[in-house]
Amino acid sequence: MGLSFNKILHWQPDRDAFAARLRLRREFTTSLNSPPRGIDNIHVDVLLSSEFTGRAELLVRHLMQYDIAVNYWGESPVPPKQSDLNALLNAYSAKCVATS
Numbered sequence: 320m321g322l323s324f325n326k327i328l329h330w331q332p333d334r335d336a337f338a339a340r341l342r343l344r345r346e347f348t349t350s351l352n353s354p355p356r357g358i359d360n361i362h363v364d365v366l367l368s369s370e371f372t373g374r375a376e377l378l379v380r381h382l383m384q385y386d387i388a389v390n391y392w393g394e395s396p397v398p399p400k401q402s403d404l405n406a407l408l409n410a411y412s413a414k415c416v417a418t419s
Contacts, residue, residue, distance in 0.1 A: 368410070370410055371407075371411065374403070374406050378399065378404060381399035
């Protein structure tokens, strides 16, 4: 066993043969008819872009700060900006266009 492990560690293939295997193209196929179930075994897991999640976090943070200031501290702060909501809506609509 030590000899075969040693062979693996010191394996030096021909450069062109090694590079040829890296260039092999494998077909990627997927079916949207029955997507695989997610981690909870019910929903489909998706990966949201960092732009979308960043804009959503910013809007939620501003909404929570506003709500806490009004309902807990009795203050009258400036409400969240419409531009924050518009940025989130634009990021969302861009994602919908990209997936349709």
